[in-house]
Amino acid sequence: MTTIHIDRVSRWFGNVVAVNDITMDIGPGVTGLLGPNGAGKSTLIHMMGGFLAPSNGSVTLEPSPGPDGRPVTAAPIWRNEDSYRHIGLVPEREGMYDFLTGHEFVLANAELHGLPDPRAAAAEALATVEMEYAQDRRISTYSKGMRQRVKMASALVHHPSVLLLDEPFNGMDPRQRMHLMELLRKMGDEGRTVLFSSHILEEVEQLASHIEVIVAGRHAASGDFRKIRRLMTDRPHRYLVRSSDDRRLAAALIADASTAGIEVDQAEGALRIQAVDFTRFTTLLPRLAREHGIRLYTVSPSDESLESVFSYLVAA
Numbered sequence: 001m002t003t004i005h006i007d008r009v010s011r012w013f014g015n016v017v018a019v020n021d022i023t024m025d026i027g028p029g030v031t032g033l034l035g036p037n038g039a040g041k042s043t044l045i046h047m048m049g050g051f052l053a054p055s056n057g058s059v060t061l062e063p064s065p066g067p068d069g070r071p072v073t074a075a076p077i078w079r080n081e082d083s084y085r086h087i088g089l090v091p092e093r094e095g096m097y098d099f100l101t102g103h104e105f106v107l108a109n110a111e112l113h114g115l116p117d118p119r120a121a122a123a124e125a126l127a128t129v130e131m132e133y134a135q136d137r138r139i140s141t142y143s144k145g146m147r148q149r150v151k152m153a154s155a156l157v158h159h160p161s162v163l164l165l166d167e168p169f170n171g172m173d174p175r176q177r178m179h180l181m182e183l184l185r186k187m188g189d190e191g192r193t194v195l196f197s198s199h200i201l202e203e204v205e206q207l208a209s210h211i212e213v214i215v216a217g218r219h220a221a222s223g224d225f226r227k228i229r230r231l232m233t234d235r236p237h238r239y240l241v242r243s244s245d246d247r248r249l250a251a252a253l254i255a256d257a258s259t260a261g262i263e264v265d266q267a268e269g270a271l272r273i274q275a276v277d278f279t280r281f282t283t284l285l286p287r288l289a290r291e292h293g294i295r296l297y298t299v300s301p302s303d304e305s306l307e308s309v310f311s312y313l314v315a316a
């Protein structure tokens with residue numbers, strides 16, 4: 001059982017602050033690192049994997065207590081050869097040694113780790129990701145999903161207790177996605193520390209027992225998917241509504257506490273409504289329209305972009 005401690009970590013590249021003062025612990029089980037594009041997920045994962053040094057703060061790895069039960073002190077990951085034995089990293093980038101076969105690629109990593117029987121380890125890892133059938137083909141002939149699985153085999157070859165995956169489901173077909181989900185779930189159940197990044201809430205919900213949200217380099221929220229969902233649905237929602245009598249509808253809506261503000265948009269010929277109680281508002285609107293004999297022509301959310309949902313979480 002291994003835990004990664006991220007303590008007040010920042011990383012900047014010139015003027016760009018990619019990760020800004022983040023503190024979190026990643027323990028055993030499956031954790032989802034959720035955030036929009038450019039949030040700093042890759043940068044954080046590279047620091048956890050020992051590929052990148054933090055500009056500030058520390059990233060340390062705390063392995064489980066030894067057989068004698070004595071706690072082991074957490075050690076920094078950066079430039080600590082010992083920590084690499086515990087970590088497997090599946091990067092997002094596609095650049096691989098395309099002229100190698102899948103088998104050669106995984107074997108090379110087994111040899112780099114100095115494993116006693118690299119061939120057996122490579123064969124086992126390739127079997128885990130169901131890639132034996134194509135292991136002797138060059139990587140240049142692989143599909144995106146196959147490349148992903150070979151990267152995964154290479155990261156698993158030394159049986160790490162921590163597995164870090166950067167956007168692992170990108171480019172996978174539904175079957176490959178299901179297979180990878182099963183595999184990661186199994187590893188989490190075995191007590192390994194599995195962290196994967198994604199910008200898709202549904203993907204994270206399906207798999208992660210714990211979610212960490214980062215936005216614009218900052219830690220925005222953490223909890224199980226129910227908590228993250230609640231935070232997202234409880235935020236103020238904006239709607240664009242067109243009806244047969246906008247002004248009368250506006251007057252009826254504003255009398256209810258679930259409506260925080262209404263603007264009559266003359267140019268659009270519509271109402272712009274800000275609702276604070278999402279559940280109540282969505283039942284109130286059709287009821288009021290019915291009671292007042294008003295017909296609803298359009299009801300559409302106007303701020304459902306992922307960016308706006310995430311920005312709300314940061315501001316909260």
Ligand SMILES: Nc1ncnc2c1ncn2[C@@H]1O[C@H](COP(=O)(O)OP(=O)(O)OP(=O)(O)O)[C@@H](O)[C@H]1O
Nearest residue numbers: 013016017018035036037038039040041042043044
């Ligand atoms: N090597 C680098 N040099 C300069 N800027 C960088 C570098 N790496 C990352 N950045 C910047 O840091 C910010 C965070 O990038 P990062 O790739 O970590 O985000 P991300 O959440 O993984 O996004 P994506 O899903 O799009 O990869 C971005 O503004 C990015 O342009």
